[in-house]
Amino acid sequence: MAMSGGKEDGEPMMDMNTTPLIDVMLVLLIMFIITIPIQTHAVKVDLPQNSNSNPQNPIEPDKNKVSIDQQGQIFWNGSPVTDVTLRQYLDRTVVMNPEPELHFQPDPQARYEVVDNVLAVIKRANVTKLGFVGNEQYRQAF
Structure with missing residues (x-):
């Protein structure tokens, strides 16, 4: 036995x-583990609802895309804009910290x-993070 x-x-x-x-x-620990009911954790989360009354922010915090189609229409993240609206968006992105990237993609047939x-x-908006996207479409031109 356990005697010494x-x-x-x-x-x-x-x-x-x-x-x-x-x-x-x-034995008591095992009995308590078995007799404790299984807890189900439910966390209520209020998800935002889509509504047309809330204006969407057209400026993305990571990267934005300026594109020009064949007819010369300017697009900001897929939405048509004018030169003035484009400048306003660019002015807002320049002051953001960190400044989001600007991807520029003109159509090959654009004027x-x-x-x-x-x-x-x-250039007048002093954008520092500018990248040209889609340059591979011009590789056969030269």
């Missing part, structure tokens, strides 16, 4: 036998004059 002699043979053992105590505690005017608006 003292320091010298013949002396009584002074240490308490903790094995039965540990066994009883483990150079329109593309040049848009690039001038971008």
Whole structure:
């Protein structure tokens, strides 16, 4: 059993036998685990609802895209804009921290004059993060 002699043979053992105590505690722990009902955690979340009355912010915080189609129409993230509206959007992006990237993608058939005017608006707005997207469409031209 769990008995041991003292320091010298013949002396009584002074240490308490903790094995039965540990066994009883483990049995009680298992009984409590089994009898506790399973808790289901439900968290109520109020999701935003789509409504037409809330104006959407046309400026994305990461990257925005300016494109020009064949007819010379300017688009900001897919929505048609004028030169004045484009400048207002660019002025708002320049003051954001960090400044979002601006992706510029003109159509290959767009008039150079329109593309040049848009690039001038971008330059006057002091945009520092500008990238030309879709240059691979011109690789066969040269």
